[in-house]
Amino acid sequence: MNNTVFVTGAAGFIGSAVARHLLAEHDDTVVNIDCLTYAGNRATIENELNHARYVFEQVDIRDRAALDRLFAQYQPRAIMHLAAESHVDRSIDGPRDFIDTNIIGTYNLLEAARQYYLGLDENDQSRFRFHHVSTDEVFGSLGDEGLFTEDSPYEPSSPYSASKAASDHLVRAWFETYGLPVVLSNCSNNYGPYQYPEKLLPVIISKVLRGEAIPVYGSGKNVRDWLYVDDHARALVCIMNTGRKGRSYNVGGNEERNNLEVVEAVCAILDELRPSADGKPHLELIKHVADRPGHDHRYAIDASRIRDELGWEPQESFDSGMRKTVEWYLDHQDWVSRVLEGSYDGGRLGTATGKTS
Numbered sequence: 057m058n059n060t061v062f063v064t065g066a067a068g069f070i071g072s073a074v075a076r077h078l079l080a081e082h083d084d085t086v087v088n089i090d091c092l093t094y095a096g097n098r099a100t101i102e103n104e105l106n107h108a109r110y111v112f113e114q115v116d117i118r119d120r121a122a123l124d125r126l127f128a129q130y131q132p133r134a135i136m137h138l139a140a141e142s143h144v145d146r147s148i149d150g151p152r153d154f155i156d157t158n159i160i161g162t163y164n165l166l167e168a169a170r171q172y173y174l175g176l177d178e179n180d181q182s183r184f185r186f187h188h189v190s191t192d193e194v195f196g197s198l199g200d201e202g203l204f205t206e207d208s209p210y211e212p213s214s215p216y217s218a219s220k221a222a223s224d225h226l227v228r229a230w231f232e233t234y235g236l237p238v239v240l241s242n243c244s245n246n247y248g249p250y251q252y253p254e255k256l257l258p259v260i261i262s263k264v265l266r267g268e269a270i271p272v273y274g275s276g277k278n279v280r281d282w283l284y285v286d287d288h289a290r291a292l293v294c295i296m297n298t299g300r301k302g303r304s305y306n307v308g309g310n311e312e313r314n315n316l317e318v319v320e321a322v323c324a325i326l327d328e329l330r331p332s333a334d335g336k337p338h339l340e341l342i343k344h345v346a347d348r349p350g351h352d353h354r355y356a357i358d359a360s361r362i363r364d365e366l367g368w369e370p371q372e373s374f375d376s377g378m379r380k381t382v383e384w385y386l387d388h389q390d391w392v393s394r395v396l397e398g399s400y401d402g403g404r405l406g407t408a409t410g411k412t413s
């Protein structure tokens with residue numbers, strides 16, 4: 057067994073941050089397994105391509121035979137599974153890809169990993185980990201009070217979160233039934249460099265830069281707990297390396313904001329860095345639009361388990377992380393154009409107008 061870690065979805069937002077963190081701070085060779093959908097893009101991992109400990113395998117996790125080949129070839133010590141369809145609005149418009157990739161894809165990986173694990177000697181078996189990276193959305197919606205813990209009941213609201221809940225359950229079952237050494241994590245809303253431009257943060261930035269209306273779904277009072285992506289990447293590697301087998305860990309930024317507060321924060325930074333031509337505050341671009349169907353009111357994470365057991369805490373504050381993120385997008389508009397290339401025109405997604413897939 058080698059000092060090799062598989063990272064699925066490392067051409068995407070969080071996966072690429074994990075790959076960068078492993079390459080910068082650890083000794084492992086990183087094999088990025090990514091089929092490059094619209095949200096996974098070569099432009100996101102370009103700087104890593106020439107790294108001596110980085111390998112890119114363009115493989116779809118729905119392709120079991122290809123996965124078997126990768127396990128046999130690279131003999132990894134762990135797999136961090138981040139490849140997923142992740143956008144709630146897209147899951148409302150077309151749930152099929154979410155079922156195929158997030159559920160069937162995870163099942164394929166579990167079986168390929170189990171077959172590989174069964175062929176390892178005892179020492180290598182004790183080192184091996186299957187880390188499933190998931191979301192706090194599996195727990196559904198909170199009211200104004202309370203926090204999600206690892207024991208919160210699963211109550212997913214969207215096709216996306218239901219598919220992630222299903223994959224969480226599969227991973228847990230492969231531990232209980234087959235003894236596959238798994239760890240799981242459920243995180244809050246990530247933000248930072250390389251986030252695909254359909255998510256709230258980059259939407260706000262790109263709308264402001266174009267002087268277009270900033271679409272705020274419904275009242276804008278929905279609350280999310282914002283976690284800087286590099287803090288998350290650090291947490292994930294810590295969980296993979298030191299988390300207890302069969303256990304799940306919640307990862308959150310301890311930075312709750314409602315959507316209007318997020319828009320206000322980003323607009324204030326842009327007022328300073330890119331003031332509008334007529335001097336008007338960017339906030340005037342806010343437009344309340346029809347709410348997302350099944351829109352969860354509030355997510356908030358109790359991250360005390362990972363803090364107390366593994367010693368992880370977020371380092372970035374909401375203010376410092378937001379500023380870094382806005383600055384990164386201002387400096388990387390070329391990346392935005394390259395990843396968009398015809399796949400997303402900035403229009404509204406996820407209105408559930410009655411079409412079925």
Ligand code: TDX
Pocket residue numbers: 142143144145190191192193244245246254255256257259271272273274278279280315348
């Ligand atoms: O244009 C927008 N206007 C708006 O008001 C968009 C894109 C979003 N919103 C709202 C909806 C949510 O309340 O902002 C909030 C954040 O929306 P998203 O960026 O779509 O994230 P969310 O639905 O909260 O899910 C995210 O966090 C959990 C990720 O996309 C998931 O993959 C992750 O599991």
